[in-house]
Amino acid sequence: MATMNILVAVCFVYVAFLFFVAFAAERAARQGRSGWLRSPMVYTLSLSIYCTAWTFYGAVGYAARSGMEYLTIYIGPTLVMIGWWWGLRKLVRIGRTQRVTSIADLISSRYGKSNLLAIGVTVLAVIGTTPYIALQLQSVTLSFSVFADAADKSGGMTDMDSTALLVAMGLALFTILFGTRNLDVNERHHGVVIAIAVEAIVKLFALLAVGAFVVWGVVGGVGEMMARIDASDIGHWQMRGDRWASLIFLSAAAFLCLPRMFQVMVVENDDEGHLRTASWAFPAYLMVMSLFVVPIAVTGLDLLPEGSNPDLFVLTLPLAMGKEGLAMLSFIGGFSSATSMVIVAALALSTMVSNHIVMPIWLSVTGGGASVSGDVRNVVITSRRFSIAGVVVLGYLYFRVSGGGTALASIGLVSFAGVAQLLPVLLGGVFWRGATRTGAFVGLSVGFVVWTYSLLLPSFGPDAVLSTQILDQGPFGWSWLRPQAFFGIEGLDPLVHAILWSISLNGLSFVLASMVGFPTPLERLQGAQFVNVYEHSTTPQSWSGNAAQSEDLMIMSQRILGAREAQTLFEREAKRQGVSGYLPDTTPDFLQALERALSGSVGTATAHAMIGQIVGGASVSVEDLLAVADETAQMMEYSSRLEAKSDEQARTARQLRQANEKLQQISVQKDAFLSQVSHELRTPMTSIRAFSEILRDSERLSESEQVKYASIIHDEALRLTRLLDDLLDLSVLENGQVNLNIQSGQLGRLLDHAIASALTGSGAEGFVIHRDSVLEAVRLTTDLDRLSQVFINLISNAQKYCDADVPELAIRVSPRDDRIVIDFVDNGSGISKEDQAVIFEKFARVGAMRAGGAGLGLAICREIMARLGGSVSYLPGQGGAAFRVILPTSQAMAAQ
Amino acid sequence: MSERRSPLFLERQSYRGRRLVDFLRILPLLGGLLWAVPLLWPTGEESTVTTSEAIIYIFGVWLFMVLASAAVSFFLRRSGLSVERKDG
Structure with a gap:
């Protein structure tokens, strides 16, 4: 029987297809064609990771065991979605305004950016999610084994552990590839979201196909089906009311608190309007998913031999009917549900682990927070990749150690109850201003302890962790502390008992501790911003950052965001403030924007700490406190x-001040210019006159002397000509009368030529130039001679002014949209901030006139670049003097 | 950005929009109530409610909730109440 091989092949093809889909989506997003990637339907489908393999296989098993109770798991989320106006809307708005990266980040940010709290939430989330990942691996291996059993007679058995290992590795690889491609979470993971949306369709289709086959293919119509249901073991309404109500509550709570749901619902959301569509489309999805569960369960119980595992009916039923194609489809459906859950869960958990555990440790180990050397960005990405692998490995280990549990659903519910412990803190933080960090700590701890003691530990079975004696009589014989009957209240279902006590004690202690304590100003401020998010989503939490150095901030953010993003951000902020260049003033607004941008990469708490390190501590301004204290509309x-x-x-004042300074400088320059020109003209004139007089008046000059004097005159005349040429060139350029000689050529070759011309005969031995010939292989269509003039100028400037012991110059080329950016960065001490403002002016020379140019070079460069439709500017914060040349690649240039 | 002082009377369209939101707020409560009805049913072997009846009732409520929610979301879009905020 070739089924097993076909199965493996189908799996590979399917996985390859997913990679392709994700890759294509990433590509489309990069090319700016991301509109359709972000439709409300894709958002809705991505929410379907709620339906894991637990739904796909487990729901049927659940129904076969406990009748209609499985519906509670889908009714809860349905109510949450339909009530989106109450809760989800606010969560999504907060998530977007505060740039939240995970549920741990949201909670830590709300409670005064406390990292300890974030660590607690992360640990809870990891403990709650690991069994769930194990569950997915188990379901995939189980479904494999069904086919393997069928193929057993021909000896096609495979090793189950290696199947799980393979699946785990594949999933980790996928998540790492598409989940850590970009660092800023606000850029969102298009590839992952599209892939899980596709998987959502696949699993829905598969379950519907099996359901339709059972109802119309096996049983023969709806009426017949209903009759069979009523005649079966689960034909009568049998339900424990307490379980019905508390499971609906539990699934609703878990839907809000599960890290993976938070990831797709809040973090990946980029338009609040999508919620409006999801509010009906997702309940519809859930309804359709659970429609055929009972029919499949009843038919399976009827037709399959006694003792077959009801968790696998979805698979074994078509197989028993000889429909191998359908079974294959159903297998792919289950595979989809398992993989999409693991991918998103690993992504969400890794963000939390990396931002709240690994990064703070790394920052404190390396000793200096923001001021450490090296690329923080790489560290973040690496730590995130390792966290993903770690989370998946943890799931795999759990699977190995537990040896594959019995009923899928029971692990799921324990896990749900664990993450539901976040609910009081989450809702309290979003709706109640009085909630404090201490309260959150106490509430979470109490909830966690009660959940562990009353549900998690007993779930391993009697005598596994808790002895039968403790279960029956309580620890130390204190019968009021029996894990499944607190205070002697017996007869409750253990799950209901655990939910009731853990959530109520959690909530109660959270509220009480919040009311007793007194929050710090930062907590109160964050509280106001979260609770009143609709009123002042834009009110910033303030920095008093006058002491901050923009250049330091720029150096730090380049390491985290990457040079390009950081420069764009700084440039935009500077423009908003009305300042030209790359360095905005460190106003509270700017620091706020910067912190938000950074928190997308490293989490709120870390970003806050890093900026705090440079700025010298956060402070809450009087205005902020006023805003919290007094919010009447008029005020x-x-x-x-x-x-x-x-x-x-x-802003106006800043602009005026800047303009005024510039005017003064220009006036000083003008005076200097005149005296400079006279001086420059006069020096050669003097020597020309002197030597020509000697030649005229002296009779007895030897041949060699005559030659010497004549050549001095010649040299000086040349110098004069050069100066006049430059002046003329400049005035032609400035008046726009220049004719461009447009040609095509290679950028690399142009640079070769420029370097050769700039360095010949200038005594430039030991001047190292770093280049990347691959990136330089760009074709240009422009005035190559003029461009080359600019390059020569920049290179010879670097060679003349670079004061490092071993002078080096790096030429970096990077294509950017429809422009090419060429940076010339040397390793000298750079140009001081005052000089940066004037170097492009005529006759401006930096420091002492060591190299003795006329100071026209950069002015000419600037004019040339303006004519070519590009620009040349000074780029601060690169470690040395750095000039950036920007050139349009397209033909559309200033056609003069 | 800050809360403007609300006028006493609203235009017809904004008035409709607000009532729509009221309905939206009530909807989950209504759903919760309807789905709590099974708590009243007799349970166990001698239960008079068969599973097929239960399925019809529960999924009927579900369908109603989906349709009602879809209708609200449709009219909400038309009323132009500002729900969404793009990244900016």
Whole structure:
């Protein structure tokens, strides 16, 4: 029987297909064609990772054992989605305004950016999710084994552990590839989301196909089916009311708190309007998913031999009917549900582990937070990759150690109850201003302990962790502390008992501890921003950051965000403030924006700490406290109007100040220019006159002397000509009368030529130039001679002014949209901030006139680049003097 | 950005929009109530409610919830109430 081989082949093809889909989506997003990737339907489908293999296989088993109770697991989320106006809308808004990266980040951010709290949430999430990942691996291996059993007669048995290991490795690889491609979580994971949306369709289709086959193919119609259901063991309504109600509550809570649900629902959301569609489409999805569960269960109980595992009916039923194609489809459906859950769960958990556990440790070990050397960005990505692998490995180990549990559903519910412990803290943080960090700590700890003691440990079975004696009589014989009957209240279902006590004690202690304690200003501020998110989503939490150095901040953010993103951010902020260049003033607004951008990469708490290190501590301004204390509508409106006005005035003042400074500098330069020109003209003139007089008046000059004097005159005349040429060139360029000679050529070859011309005969031995010939292989269509003039100027400047012992120059080329960016970075001490403003002016020379140029070079460069439709500017924060040349690649240039 | 002082009377369209949101708020409570009805049913072997009846009732409520929610979301979009905020 070739089924097993076909199965493996189908699996590989399916996985390859997923890779392809994810890859294509990433590609489309990179090319800016991401519109359809972000439709409300894709969002809705991505929510379907709620339906894991537990739903796909387990729901039927659940129904076969306990009748209609399985529906509670889907009714809870349905109510949450339908009630989106109450809760989800607010969560999503908060997630977007605060740039939240995970549920741990949200909670830590709400409670004063406390990292300890984030660690607690992360640990809870990992403990709650690991069994669940194990469950998915188990379901895949079990479904494999069904086919293997069928193929057993021909000896096609495979090793189950190696199947699980293979699956785990594949999933980790997928998640690492598409989950850690970009660092900023706000860029979102298009590939992953599209892949899980596709998987959502696959699993729905598979389950519907099996269901339709059972109802119309096996039983013969709806009426007949209903009759069979009523005649079966689960034909009568049998339900424990307490379980019905508390399971609906539990699944609703878990739906909000599960890290993977939070990831797709809040973090990956990029349009609140999508919730509106998901509010009906997702309940519809759940309804359809659970529609055929009872029919399949009843038919399976009827037709399959006694003792077959009901968790696998979805698979064994078609197989028993000889429909191998359908069984294959159903296998792929189950595989989809398992893989999509593991991928997103690993992604969400790894973000939490890396941001809240690995990064803080790494920062404290390396000793200096933001001021450490090296690329923090790589560290974050690496730690995230390792965390993904770690989470999946943990799931695999759990699977190995537990040896594959009995009923799938029971692990699922224990896990649900674990993450549901986050609910009081989450809801309290979002709706109640009085919730404090201490309260959150106490509540979470109490909930965690009660859950562990009353549900998790007993779930391993009697005598596994807790002895039968403790279960029956309580620890130390204290019967009021029996794990499944607190305070002697017996007769409750153990699950209901655990949910009831853990959630209520958790909530109660959270509220009480919050009311007793007193929050720090930062907590109160965050509390106000979270609870009143609709009113002041834009009110920043303030930095008093006048002491901060923008250049330091830039160096730090380049390491975290990457050079390009950081430069774009700084440039945009500078423009918003009305300052030219790359260094905005460190206003509270700017620091706030920067912190949000950084928190997308390293989490709120870390970003706050890093900026705090440079700025010298956060402080809450009086205005902020006022905003918290007094929020009457008039007050807010009045102050905001004032604020806007004063912002505008500050901006205007800044611009005026800048303009004034520049004018003064230019006037000084003009005077200097005139005296400079006279001086420059006069020096050669003097020597020309002197030597020509000697030649004229002296009779007895030897041949060699004559030659010497004549050549001095010649040299000086040349110098004069050069100076006049430069001046003329500049004035032609400035008046826009220049004719461009457009040609095509290779950038690399142009640079070769420029370097050769700049360095010949200048005594430039030992001047090292770093280049990357691959990136330089770009074709340009522009005035190559003029461009080469700019390059020669920049290179010879670097060679002349670089004051390092071993001078080096790096030429970096990077294509960017429709432009090419060429950076010339040397390793000298750079140019001081005052000089940066004037180096492009005429006759501006940096420091002492060591190299003795006329100071026209950069002015000419600037004019040339303007004519070519590009620009040349100074790039601060690169460790040395750095100039950036930007050139359009397209033909559309300033056609003069 | 800050809360403007609410006018006493609203235009017809905004008025409709707000009532729509009221309905939206009530919907989950209604769903919770309807799905709590099974708690009243007799249970066990001698139960008079068969599973097929239970299926019809529960899925009927479900379908109603989906349709009602879809209708609200459709009218909500038309009313132009500002729900969404793009990244900016």
